[in-house]
Amino acid sequence: MSDGGTPVSEIASSFDVVNRRFIERSIYDQRVGRPRPSADFPDFEEFVETHPMGSDMTIPVRIEDIRPLGEKSVYDIGVAHEAHNFVANGFVVSNCGVRMVKTNLTYEDVQGHEEELVNALFDAVPSGLGGGGVVQGTTATIDEILDRGMQWALDNGYAIEDDLEHCEDNGFREEADPSTVSDEAKNRGRKQIGSLGSGNHFLEVQRVTDIYREDVAEAFGLREDQIVVLIHCGSRGLGHQVCTDYLRRIEQDHSDLLESLPDKELAAAPAGSPLAEDYYGAMNAAINFAWVNRQLVMHQTRQVFADVFETDWRDLDMYLLYDVAHNIAKKETHTVAGEKKELFVHRKGATRAFPAGHPEVPEAYRDVGQPVIIPGSMGSGSYVLRGGENSLDRTFGSTAHGAGRLMSRTQAKQEFWGEDVRDELRDENQIYVKAQSGATIAEEAPGVYKDVDEVVRVSEELGIGDSVARTYPVVNIKG
Numbered sequence: 001m002s003d004g005g006t007p008v009s010e011i012a013s014s015f016d017v018v019n020r021r022f023i024e025r026s027i028y029d030q031r032v033g034r035p036r037p038s039a040d041f042p043d044f045e046e047f048v049e050t051h052p053m054g055s056d057m058t059i060p061v062r063i064e065d066i067r068p069l070g071e072k073s074v075y076d077i078g079v080a081h082e083a084h085n086f087v088a089n090g091f092v093v094s095n096c097g098v099r100m101v102k103t104n105l106t107y108e109d110v111q112g113h114e115e116e117l118v119n120a121l122f123d124a125v126p127s128g129l130g131g132g133g134v135v136q137g138t139t140a141t142i143d144e145i146l147d148r149g150m151q152w153a154l155d156n157g158y159a160i161e162d163d164l165e166h167c168e169d170n171g172f173r174e175e176a177d178p179s180t181v182s183d184e185a186k187n188r189g190r191k192q193i194g195s196l197g198s199g200n201h202f203l204e205v206q207r208v209t210d211i212y213r214e215d216v217a218e219a220f221g222l223r224e225d226q227i228v229v230l231i232h233c234g235s236r237g238l239g240h241q242v243c244t245d246y247l248r249r250i251e252q253d254h255s256d257l258l259e260s261l262p263d264k265e266l267a268a269a270p271a272g273s274p275l276a277e278d279y280y281g282a283m284n285a286a287i288n289f290a291w292v293n294r295q296l297v298m299h300q301t302r303q304v305f306a307d308v309f310e311t312d313w314r315d316l317d318m319y320l321l322y323d324v325a326h327n328i329a330k331k332e333t334h335t336v337a338g339e340k341k342e343l344f345v346h347r348k349g350a351t352r353a354f355p356a357g358h359p360e361v362p363e364a365y366r367d368v369g370q371p372v373i374i375p376g377s378m379g380s381g382s383y384v385l386r387g388g389e390n391s392l393d394r395t396f397g398s399t400a401h402g403a404g405r406l407m408s409r410t411q412a413k414q415e416f417w418g419e420d421v422r423d424e425l426r427d428e429n430q431i432y433v434k435a436q437s438g439a440t441i442a443e444e445a446p447g448v449y450k451d452v453d454e455v456v457r458v459s460e461e462l463g464i465g466d467s468v469a470r471t472y473p474v475v476n477i478k479g
Helices: 008-014 020-028 044-050 114-124 139-148 150-155 161-165 183-190 214-220 236-253 255-260 274-308 391-395 409-415 418-429 438-443 452-462
Strands: 096-106 202-211 226-233 320-336 339-352 371-377 381-387 398-400 432-435 465-478
Touching: 008 020, 020 236, 096 274, 096 371, 114 202, 114 274, 114 432, 114 465, 139 150, 139 183, 139 274, 150 161, 150 274, 183 236, 202 381, 214 381, 214 465, 226 274, 226 371, 226 465, 236 255, 236 274, 274 320, 320 371, 339 371, 371 398, 371 452, 371 465, 381 452, 391 398, 398 452, 409 438, 418 432, 418 438, 432 438, 452 465
Parallel strands: 432 465
Antiparallel strands: 096 226, 096 320, 202 226, 202 465, 320 339, 339 398, 371 381, 381 465
16 A cells, blocks of 8 residues: 555554554565564464463463564564453653652551452543543644643642642643644543553552651651552553654654664653654643643542441542652753753653752641652562752752562563562552553562662662651552
8 A cells, every 4th residue: 555655644544453653663664574463463372372371371482482582673563352461662751751650558557458349449440551540531632732731620620739739840831732742642532531551560558568768758748657648650551652752753853863773771861852742742731741640540549448448538638749840851940060050850760859959849847848759669669769969969860750660571480480479569558459451460569669768778879869758558549
């Protein structure tokens, strides 16, 4: 069709089950061969009739030969089946982030309610790969969310003023430009407003086990044995599509720059260029979407707690401690060689950690420092820190955003069995976990992650983040 002059849009609409990005790259890259599954390509169930399958739903293969072939473009086929476990890791900037919600409940109050809570939260908060959200918005809804961020949630009854006051940037990036976000990205986001997604995203009910700085913990509203809720998710398919769209444009408009980079995953448009300005506007719009997404997940959580404990969520003091973003880029002013400069600060695998006195720290926390939330694993717990006094000098006001993985998802599924992990966490640690599949639990097993205690120790030693409190899981839901 392409060789005959058919427009890409018409080709894509003719194959609506094929990823549009795959079609475009197949055409634009002008490969000598255009690999595609044959008409009789078997589905998984047919395939395992003639091939041995392991207990962890993987297919063992024997490598016959390994030869260097240089660099080649490769593609993986996404399928809706739990046995499919190959994921291509692209460089995505889409405002993943975490928020912590406080309550006046103690661990004793929730004991005996764990199974009810995990089931109710799993039913109320959409999770997993693909569509599904609390709100099924129109294009106009998406445009308003992209433009106004948390103010949209406030105006539509999903937030209160206090939520905005305890959110990084008050949940609004004024540089957002919805016109720079593609229709495809908006359509993906339209079906996912208020959803966890998949991978390492989660909603976790936790108990505070340790307080390290009493004065800061008091300012944060934290105390030992308190129940809190940690929400980790981002801008879902919308943010991923924004990244995909702009990577494609960067490849086309700045191929000379890409060739000079040590790794193509560092792809970027030169600061100040029209493409860079468009990308920054689109990224900020995705940031606004992500804050609304986490807000709606929080809204659903409040309703679940109100139902389970038969009272209003306000009577449970379910107020936001803080929402802090990670995996984003922002224009900030920092001192470099004694001179104040406006810079793009890319926090990839990092999160903001401004110290006490910084004007961008919410007024409630300005005297003690910005809250920093560092998740560990669903078996080890998480930390609340405050921005350290050395963070601006050493790391542009940043610290680690989490424990980080020790092994790939594929390796995790080879070493862990999801049901065993779930049962062990419940029986030995009194942690109740529910996910869309056993494979997801295996991918996120506690042994997959680094020692969060060590990660936080390094932050303390560098003076970029100070420990305030430690939390431990009670209930966890994942996609």
